[in-house]
Amino acid sequence: MLVSAVTGSLGNAGTVAAAMLVSQGVASPVLGRLADRLSQRRVLLTACLAHAVGMTLLLVSILLRAPLVVLILAAVVTGCTSVSFSSFMRARWAAMVEHDLLRTAYALESMLDETIFLLGPLLVTLLAAAVHPAAALVACAVLTTTGSIAVALHRRSEPMSEPATGRGPRRAIAVPGVRVLMAAYAGMGFLLGAVDVTMIAFARAQSAPGLAGVFLSLTAVGSLAAGAVYGAVDWRLSQARLLSITTCLLALGAVPLAFATSSLVMALLAVVAGVAIAPSLIAGSTLLESVAPKGSLSEGFSWLTSAGALGIALGTAVGGRLADLGGFAEAAAVAVGGGLVALALSVAGQSALRQAPTARPVSGTAAPEHTAAPEQSEQRGQQA
Missing domain, CATH: 1.20.1250 (Growth Hormone; Chain: A;)
Incomplete structure (x- = not known):
């Protein structure tokens, strides 16, 4: 500006x-x-x-x-x-x-992010x-x-930092589960960028460009409400499976956007399109905590943020180009494609997402409390 x-x-x-x-x-x-x-x-x-x-x-x-x-x-x-x-x-x-409160903490964090947005x-x-x-x-x-x-x-x-010398933790990017999450986040970001363009293009087609901000705000409202519910439910499914479910809902939520016929309909569909955003991000955050090396969480979360930002940039660019050529429906189709990519990656990477990080003691000291057995890590993932 x-x-x-x-x-x-x-x-x-x-x-x-x-x-x-x-x-x-x-x-x-x-x-x-x-x-x-x-x-x-x-x-x-x-x-x-x-x-x-x-x-x-x-x-x-x-x-x-x-x-x-x-x-x-x-x-x-x-x-x-x-x-x-x-x-x-x-x-x-x-x-x-504590680990049994981590899901709720991430839900709160996602809701605060939406409020900031x-x-x-x-x-x-x-x-x-x-x-x-x-x-x-x-x-x-x-x-x-x-x-x-x-x-x-x-x-x-x-968080406790690891020394620069000795056998420090593995790089987060070296863990297969982190790379799967990065790719899935890029797909989700692509969807979100294309969804934004879809709503802006629809508002322009309705000769009411000012409504674009309203539609985007309603998407955040849907995400806020769903994040609150998701954080309050004690899910029995594993976080890896929940990620697949939420990304599936994310892709499905973008489908009706291509068929909006009025501003009121688009307003309702914007809320629907936002419902799965916060749950997907919460599931991804909880999964990262369980698969990334415990001394590399800041790096791991930063990789997810960068992958998501790259996906948003690409989704905005591709969606904007197609919206200029064909209209908002084409941008919505691109958004669905990004969601399907995220869904396919989360399903194909289930084994990597369920693997606990390998414990690596630092400078000969005893392993910290986080180096639990794989069974304990899986239980923590289920609790989260």
Whole structure:
């Protein structure tokens, strides 16, 4: 919004935003790995200060109408210093709560994420319209910095870090179950990106582009409600099977979007399309906690976030292209395709998703409490 307001170019604005998002996706797993080895506190405190500097450079560069290459460089610095905050928080939940409460904790985290997705754009839009687009960017920098410091100082929830020397934990990316989850998350992200485009294209076709925001908000409402229910139910099925079920529902929920005939119908279908979002993410988060090496949770969750973001970017691009060529129904079909890919991967990877992480003691010390037998890990997965 700020770039387009100052330069008058939506193309430049999209380029700068893409540079920030891509660099964040690339850097997030690296920062997660550093948090696992050095501690989240050190990474959060260092990264939030560097991120504030990057945001300041970006803001000044935009306001001074610097060349596009300068804006891109500032955006890359900002993105590379932006930690995957949800990933860090999920790793903290795993360290702070008992295993039988972990599913509920992840449900709460998903509901808070959906609330942020609802309120964040509203706050930014209000600040940009009532004050100045720069005020919204300043608010983002302040909230990110203060939030990072507050979490960094909460030592009781901080996961134990592994030393950089000795036989540390395996890389999360080296675990087959983590790679299956990453691929499934990319498919789910592809669906979500295409669903967003579907609703925007439908609103445009109805000559009511303002309704696009309403449809997207209703999707978040459906996800919020379903997340609350999912977190409250004591599921007896394994999380690997629940992931397949929820991804199946996610794909099915996108099918009716192609047949919407009015704005009221699309509003109802938007809620339906959002119902399986939070449950799918909760099942995936719980599975990651059970399959990833216990000293690599921050890295593992960061990989999932990056895979999902990549899927959203691809789904938005492909869905947008097809919507321009054929309309919202084609974008909805693309969304269903992404959901089917996620479903196929979750079904084909059931054996990998049920494998417990291999225990690897550090520097000759005794294995921690988390290095339970596979049977215990399976029981924990069922409890979650």
